[in-house]
Amino acid sequence: MILKRVLLFIAPFFLISCGSDNSELTELDRELKNIIETLGLSPLEKKEVSDAKFKLGQALFFDKIVSGNKDIACATCHHPRFGTGDCLQLSIGTKGIDLCTDREKAEGREFAPRNSPDIFTKGLNQWHTMFWDGRIEEKNGKIITPAGDQTPEGLESVLAAQSIFPPTSRTEMRGNTGDFASDGSINEIAQIPDGNFTEIWNAIMNRILSIDEYVEMFKQAYPGKTEFTIVDFANAIAAFETEAFMFTNTPWDEYLKGNTDALTEEAKKGALLFYGKAGCYKCHSGNLFTDQKYHNLAVPQFGPGKAEDGLDYGRFHVTGNPEDKYKFRTPHLRNLMVTAPYFHNGAYDSLEKVIKHHINPEESLRNYNPYENGLSEELIRTLKNDEETIQDILSTVDVDVPQLTDEEIDYLIAFLMSLTSPELYNEDRIDRIVPSRVPSGLPVDRVD
Numbered sequence: 001m002i003l004k005r006v007l008l009f010i011a012p013f014f015l016i017s018c019g020s021d022n023s024e025l026t027e028l029d030r031e032l033k034n035i036i037e038t039l040g041l042s043p044l045e046k047k048e049v050s051d052a053k054f055k056l057g058q059a060l061f062f063d064k065i066v067s068g069n070k071d072i073a074c075a076t077c078h079h080p081r082f083g084t085g086d087c088l089q090l091s092i093g094t095k096g097i098d099l100c101t102d103r104e105k106a107e108g109r110e111f112a113p114r115n116s117p118d119i120f121t122k123g124l125n126q127w128h129t130m131f132w133d134g135r136i137e138e139k140n141g142k143i144i145t146p147a148g149d150q151t152p153e154g155l156e157s158v159l160a161a162q163s164i165f166p167p168t169s170r171t172e173m174r175g176n177t178g179d180f181a182s183d184g185s186i187n188e189i190a191q192i193p194d195g196n197f198t199e200i201w202n203a204i205m206n207r208i209l210s211i212d213e214y215v216e217m218f219k220q221a222y223p224g225k226t227e228f229t230i231v232d233f234a235n236a237i238a239a240f241e242t243e244a245f246m247f248t249n250t251p252w253d254e255y256l257k258g259n260t261d262a263l264t265e266e267a268k269k270g271a272l273l274f275y276g277k278a279g280c281y282k283c284h285s286g287n288l289f290t291d292q293k294y295h296n297l298a299v300p301q302f303g304p305g306k307a308e309d310g311l312d313y314g315r316f317h318v319t320g321n322p323e324d325k326y327k328f329r330t331p332h333l334r335n336l337m338v339t340a341p342y343f344h345n346g347a348y349d350s351l352e353k354v355i356k357h358h359i360n361p362e363e364s365l366r367n368y369n370p371y372e373n374g375l376s377e378e379l380i381r382t383l384k385n386d387e388e389t390i391q392d393i394l395s396t397v398d399v400d401v402p403q404l405t406d407e408e409i410d411y412l413i414a415f416l417m418s419l420t421s422p423e424l425y426n427e428d429r430i431d432r433i434v435p436s437r438v439p440s441g442l443p444v445d446r447v448d
């Protein structure tokens, strides 16, 4: 009885306040519509791949036979359950055990120097760079890779080209000379000298094609072909990644399709900031949310690094141009809610910290607290925060985001949240990407 009266009493206020909200929404929508039209933003289109190629690529992506020691698959570091990453700041490669934050490095092995990036949307043709430093890129229709002249012909995309490199990295998948594989056999792939890419790829294909089930799957995927090379391996893995890891049905994509209810008011305000005053769109540009160019945000340095001195100079390692020091490729921003930690080395564990770092890079670099961002003791010992390194990092910084209030940062986060597909929270849906077995019979990384 009392409840009813209360409802009768507050109902008119509700109507009035909803009414005024609505008119404000329309104003926001109108402003956003302008921006969307000016910048030519549109939802991403799916790319079709064949079923047989998908199945082959799926098997290869989850099969540890691809690694020298038969103990690590692509999926170990790019697991669908962990946002196609590995939850870690820096990846842990061969001889490591377990997954996600439980993953442990073996005695005497190194961390990979960088954070495992997500693979969402990376099969789309708009992507013409791979890796944090873009060391794989498509230029004038030609794919350039660290293998130089040994790069094989026929790679269908930069994503395909990328897939033939993790198995050549000793830390990630290949292992060290003298290593024994998980089944006790000698790791024959690790015995090949570094830089002999072609020989390594042939050795991997020998292993794979010694399994009849794989030969059959390759024949299905490439009708009419009888001989298969690392290029067929690469194109199949890319087909799988393309199809399995789209997840572009985000509230933002719905909004772009014309559903104005898909975004909350906060997210709309965030979008206006992103494409306006905050200037995020200058680097996180276009439908992919990246210019695929390189910038130095003064992210703190830790881990083994890429150079003799233990630092990671980013794009500089590719071009040798001093202006490129500490510059890393702008990451895209889709499905961020499942891909923490952030930045090229996973330095921060929250979007709030990431945005605040963009606003005040120097202050954030100087006051970086590794404990607050979940770094292990071992990684903390590698933090390079001496004045000389800090000065060197600051010398090429090229980010200029204006001061923003806490409220504005909250709006930006609301917008970033709208770039994540709700499907990613459905574990049954995600687990369907993981095969129940692989042709080698080696164990598949599953999460229960």
Ligand code: HEC
Binding pocket: 061, 066, 072, 073, 074, 075, 076, 077, 078, 091, 092, 093, 094, 112, 114, 115, 116, 117, 118, 119, 122, 129, 130, 131, 132, 133, 159, 162, 163, 164, 166, 167, 171, 172, 173, 237
């Ligand atoms: C030990 C963990 C590990 C394994 C195993 C691994 N990766 Fe990665 N992957 C990484 C890291 C770390 C990077 C970033 C390296 C860099 O940028 O220098 C990366 C980068 C990538 C990228 C580039 C994404 C982008 O945005 O540029 C793709 C795609 C990818 N890996 C797919 C694969 C595939 C396919 C396999 C198996 C053949 C594989 N990875 C095996 C850790 C791993």
Ligand code: HEC
Binding pocket: 274, 278, 279, 280, 281, 282, 283, 284, 294, 295, 296, 297, 299, 328, 329, 330, 331, 332, 333, 336, 339, 341, 342, 343, 344, 345, 351, 354, 355, 358, 398, 399, 400, 401, 412, 416
């Ligand atoms: C000058 C270009 C530039 C501008 C402007 C910029 N960013 Fe970034 N952003 C980057 C680069 C480059 C990185 C990666 C830096 C690294 O890892 O060393 C990054 C990383 C990020 C990440 C982490 C993503 C991940 O997967 O690790 C988020 C989130 C992000 N930016 C959001 C924003 C927002 C929000 C704005 C606007 C307030 C913004 N950025 C403005 C270049 C830019």
